[in-house]
Amino acid sequence: MLGIDPSLSATGYAVLEEAGGGLHALVHGAVRTTTATPRASRLLAIHDELLNLVRTWNPTAIAVESPFVAENVRSAMVIGEVRAVVLITAASANIEPCEYSPAEIKQVVTGYGRSDKQQVQDMVRRQVTLDSEPTSFDAVDAIAVAICHLVSSSRKAALGRLAGSQAP
Amino acid sequence: MLGIDPSLSATGYAVLEEAGGGLHALVHGAVRTTTATPRASRLLAIHDELLNLVRTWNPTAIAVESPFVAENVRSAMVIGEVRAVVLITAASANIEPCEYSPAEIKQVVTGYGRSDKQQVQDMVRRQVTLDSEPTSFDAVDAIAVAICHLVSSSRKAALGRLAGSQAP
Numbered sequence: 001m002l003g004i005d006p007s008l009s010a011t012g013y014a015v016l017e018e019a020g021g022g023l024h025a026l027v028h029g030a031v032r033t034t035t036a037t038p039r040a041s042r043l044l045a046i047h048d049e050l051l052n053l054v055r056t057w058n059p060t061a062i063a064v065e066s067p068f069v070a071e072n073v074r075s076a077m078v079i080g081e082v083r084a085v086v087l088i089t090a091a092s093a094n095i096e097p098c099e100y101s102p103a104e105i106k107q108v109v110t111g112y113g114r115s116d117k118q119q120v121q122d123m124v125r126r127q128v129t130l131d132s133e134p135t136s137f138d139a140v141d142a143i144a145v146a147i148c149h150l151v152s153s154s155r156k157a158a159l160g161r162l163a164g165s166q167a168p
Numbered sequence: 169m170l171g172i173d174p175s176l177s178a179t180g181y182a183v184l185e186e187a188g189g190g191l192h193a194l195v196h197g198a199v200r201t202t203t204a205t206p207r208a209s210r211l212l213a214i215h216d217e218l219l220n221l222v223r224t225w226n227p228t229a230i231a232v233e234s235p236f237v238a239e240n241v242r243s244a245m246v247i248g249e250v251r252a253v254v255l256i257t258a259a260s261a262n263i264e265p266c267e268y269s270p271a272e273i274k275q276v277v278t279g280y281g282r283s284d285k286q287q288v289q290d291m292v293r294r295q296v297t298l299d300s301e302p303t304s305f306d307a308v309d310a311i312a313v314a315i316c317h318l319v320s321s322s323r324k325a326a327l328g329r330l331a332g333s334q335a336p
Contacts (some may be wrong), residue, residue, distance in 0.1 A: 018288065040255035040265055047256050072243040073237065080248025081255075087208035088215050097208055 002059040003146025004050065006082040007139055009033060011046050012138030015034045015057045016128065023128040023147065026057065030138040041087050062090045063149030065141060066099040077091040092128075100148050105141075108148040120144050169312025170227040172218065173306055177201060179214050180306030183225045184314045191296045191315065194225065196233030198306040210334065211253050218257040226299075230258045233309060234267040247308040268316050273309075276316040288312050 005012035021117050031104045033042035054062075061135040070076035090097035100108075106107035109112040110123045121140045127147055173180035182196035183300045199217040201210035222230075232254050238244035257263035268276075275281040277289045295315055302308045 038259075038264055040259035043252050044256050044259035050323065068245075070241045070245070074242060076236070076241040076244035077248035077251070080245035081252035083209050083245070085250035087249075088212050089254070091206075091208035091212035096206055149305035 001061040001063065001146055002053060002057065003142040003144070003149065004062065004064045004086050005141035005145060006046075006064065006079075006086045007138065008042060008078055009035075009045075009137045010080050010136060011050070011082065012136065012140070012142035013050065013053055013141060014142040015053065015059065016143065016148055016150070018150070023150070025128050025130045025143055027053075028130070028132075028134055028139040028143055030136050030141065030142075035058055039081075041053075041106075043081060046082065047089060048084045050086065050091065054093045056094075057094075059095070061149060062086075062093070062095050062097045063106055063110075063145045064090075064097050064099045065102060065145040098149050100145055100152070105144050105148040108151050109144045117141075126162060169229040169231065169314055169317065170221060170225065171310040171312070171317070172230065172232045172254050173309035174214075174232065174247075174254045175306065176210060176214075176246055176250050177186070177203075178306040179218070179254075180304065180308070180310035181218065181221055182226065182307060182310040182314055182322065182328055183221065184311065184318070185188060186190070186308070186318070193296050193298045194203040195221075196300075196302055196311055198304050198310075199335065207249075211249060212252065215253045215257060219260065220272060222257060222261045222263075227263070229263075229317060229321075230254075230261075230263050230265045231313045232258075232265050232267045233273060233313040235297060236269055266314055266320075268318050273312050273316040276319050277312045286311075 001016055003014045010030040010032050012030045015026040016025050017131045018024055031046050033045050057100050070079055087097055103113040110119050119138045124140050128143055169184055171182045171235055176324050178198040178200050183194040185192050185194055199214050201213050271281040274283045278287050285305045292308050292311050311313055314320045
């Protein structure tokens with residue numbers, strides 16, 4: 001599965017697979033764009049790189065870290081812009097993306113909704129085997145949202161089985 | 169040229185050409201999406217239809233109505249999302265989109281920055297020949313942003329020539 005932490009300057013991504021009862025990160029990194037580039041080109045660059053990842057790794061699920069709050073209208077617009085790029089990429093791969101708030105992700109990954117970046121990184125390292133060091137917290141956050149999705153889905157599946165077994 | 173008035177529920181579009189000293193709308197309409205459809209699919213539908221327009225009409229310029237203010241963070245995010253779709257479409261056609269605020273467009277098209285939709289429609293009809301009735305104000309607004317761009321660019325060109333003739 002593909003985890004994405006969208007941001008205009010550095011969109012983190014990570015492809016995770018479940019193998020041997022554990023989680024393994026096949027690839028992780030960040031798409032970086034600079035303020036010297038026009039906004040439209042920055043968004044297209046993020047779109048193209050994510051689309052490339054989707055085509056290369058063919059994920060069956062896409063999880064996205066989506067802040068549903070923002071400091072102000074200006075930052076909310078930018079959040080919306082990058083979010084749209086991710087949603088379009090997922091939709092064009094026929095995958096309905098699952099969105100999780102930063103607090104939800106921290107809660108699931110570290111057990112505490114207000115943990116800091118270092119705590120998230122420490123827990124990510126314990127839960128996922130990595131071939132290489134994460135180059136940034138953006139990549140770590142992308143791994144974290146992927147973990148969050150896997151945990152949440154398996155919880156939902158377990159609850160579903162429980163509900164099923166209780167049915168008459 | 170292509171004019172776009174982005175909105176999640178109805179994105180207006182219009183393709184204008186200058187012919188015989190006047191302006192002619194080759195096509196105009198709106199891409200509609202409903203709340204019953206997941207957000208990612210709505211954004212992708214807008215993206216796909218705009219990309220289709222760009223490929224069909226091959227515009228040399230794209231003008232976009234962009235509100236830079238919003239009532240609240242929630243609406244700002246949605247504005248950002250649809251804006252990103254338009255910007256990506258333009259960038260993927262190698263066109264740097266030109267953005268104009270609603271007040272700028274009204275000012276140029278009607279001479280008054282706070283004119284209402286009916287006044288904009290009346291002035292659009294006087295300035296552009298249409299083969300068919302606009303189906304909605306969204307299409308009218310898309311024609312209006314295209315007019316705004318053409319007027320603004322010719323003003324800039326005229327000022328450029330003036331500055332050039334005054335050079336020593």
